[in-house]
Amino acid sequence: MANKIRVAVIGTGQRGPAHARELLGCDEAELALVCDIDEARAKQAAENFNVKYVLDHREVIAREDIDALAIATHTRHHAGVMRDAATAGKPFLVEKPYCESIESGKEICEIAERQGVVAMVGYQSRFTTFAQEMKALAEQIDLVQTNVSLQRGFFNPQYFFPEHYSGILDALSHTMDLALWWTGTLPVEVMAHERCGLFKPDKGAVEFVNITALCEGGQIVCMTGSMAGLQMQNIFQMAGLRGNISAIDRNRIRYVTHRGFNEDKTPIDLKTGEWTGSSNQGTDMWTHFARCVQEGRTDVSPGASLREGLAQVAVSEGAYRSSNEGKAIAIAL
Numbered sequence: 001m002a003n004k005i006r007v008a009v010i011g012t013g014q015r016g017p018a019h020a021r022e023l024l025g026c027d028e029a030e031l032a033l034v035c036d037i038d039e040a041r042a043k044q045a046a047e048n049f050n051v052k053y054v055l056d057h058r059e060v061i062a063r064e065d066i067d068a069l070a071i072a073t074h075t076r077h078h079a080g081v082m083r084d085a086a087t088a089g090k091p092f093l094v095e096k097p098y099c100e101s102i103e104s105g106k107e108i109c110e111i112a113e114r115q116g117v118v119a120m121v122g123y124q125s126r127f128t129t130f131a132q133e134m135k136a137l138a139e140q141i142d143l144v145q146t147n148v149s150l151q152r153g154f155f156n157p158q159y160f161f162p163e164h165y166s167g168i169l170d171a172l173s174h175t176m177d178l179a180l181w182w183t184g185t186l187p188v189e190v191m192a193h194e195r196c197g198l199f200k201p202d203k204g205a206v207e208f209v210n211i212t213a214l215c216e217g218g219q220i221v222c223m224t225g226s227m228a229g230l231q232m233q234n235i236f237q238m239a240g241l242r243g244n245i246s247a248i249d250r251n252r253i254r255y256v257t258h259r260g261f262n263e264d265k266t267p268i269d270l271k272t273g274e275w276t277g278s279s280n281q282g283t284d285m286w287t288h289f290a291r292c293v294q295e296g297r298t299d300v301s302p303g304a305s306l307r308e309g310l311a312q313v314a315v316s317e318g319a320y321r322s323s324n325e326g327k328a329i330a331i332a333l
């Protein structure tokens with residue numbers, strides 16, 4: 001393998017070109033090819049990034065001069081491309097949400113694990129210093145409760161369709177992944193209330209959602225999202241037996257640590273602090289993934305494994321069912 005891994009971007013809609021741009025700034029990986037079933041899009045991306053294009057992802061997978069794929073097709077098309085890549089042993093970074101159903105996601109995990117394929121879900125937020133600081137702090141407070149919100153402005157038309165990975169749930173998948181990663185255990189049950197079609201009655205996409213997930217270790221994760229949140233701040237809070245952490249948006253964290261409370265409510269060994277920072281998440285994600293590919297490392301942490309991608313899909317899918325069926329939904333991963 002050359003020093004830089006050679007990457008093909010599959011799917012050149014909105015997100016594929018963003019990967020191509022991020023690869024331009026990466027010392028460990030380079031864009032070598034683009035692919036789209038829509039020839040006009042493929043051709044345009046090829047011209048923009050000065051590489052060749054093909055129309056069939058199987059042709060890309062078969063090429064020995066391509067070391068890895070960036071799969072940026074629409075979520076409903078991820079599984080077919082991932083199945084072919086995993087079966088052929090080709091490393092891939094797949095966009096979030098990882099897949100369109102728990103069944104197909106489990107199947108792909110099994111193939112990739114059996115084949116020893118280096119595979120990662122593209123949760124670039126994990127590569128911010130903010131997210132990594134939250135993770136390090138969460139490990140110190142004996143975490144019990146996580147509350148996160150994602151308030152966004154209005155979405156592009158390709159995210160309006162009546163499925164559990166549509167609408168606000170598409171973007172909220174990043175926040176869910178962070179909340180589950182920080183919490184450090186898997187979800188076992190989910191309850192949710194969702195509102196669909198208030199802005200676009202004919203589309204049925206999820207526009208507002210409140211989800212509660214119960215995790216294996218008893219932790220409770222609450223996740224809220226809407227696409228009516230123009231200019232609203234996003235809030236992250238974690239409370240534990242030994243401290244708490246709070247952040248507004250993603251550039252400032254306040255934290256408190258202690259060893260419990262005395263009878264008179266005084267915290268024992270109280271420490272408080274603040275943190276601010278920033279980062280170059282997309283390129284950092286590619287640098288990390290490229291190193292995993294170069295070293296054949298299937299443990300892609302702190303990147304998201306396919307199993308972690310599956311956990312997020314299970315929460316979204318469970319939330320959709322819970323809201324429609326009016327009951328808690330058990331999650332078996």
Ligand SMILES: NC(=O)c1ccc[n+]([C@@H]2O[C@H](COP(=O)([O-])OP(=O)(O)OC[C@H]3O[C@@H](n4cnc5c(N)ncnc54)[C@H](O)[C@@H]3O)[C@@H](O)[C@H]2O)c1
Binds near residue numbers: 011056073077081170
């Ligand atoms: N990480 C992020 O912040 C972020 C941001 C936006 C979108 N996304 C995700 O990226 C993915 C793509 O989103 P988008 O908005 O670009 O979608 P899109 O629908 O605009 O583009 C998808 C492209 O994939 C092509 N395609 C479908 N099947 C194909 C195949 N087998 N081979 C080659 N090309 C194929 C389509 O023709 C289309 O051009 C989605 O999963 C979305 O959730 C992630």
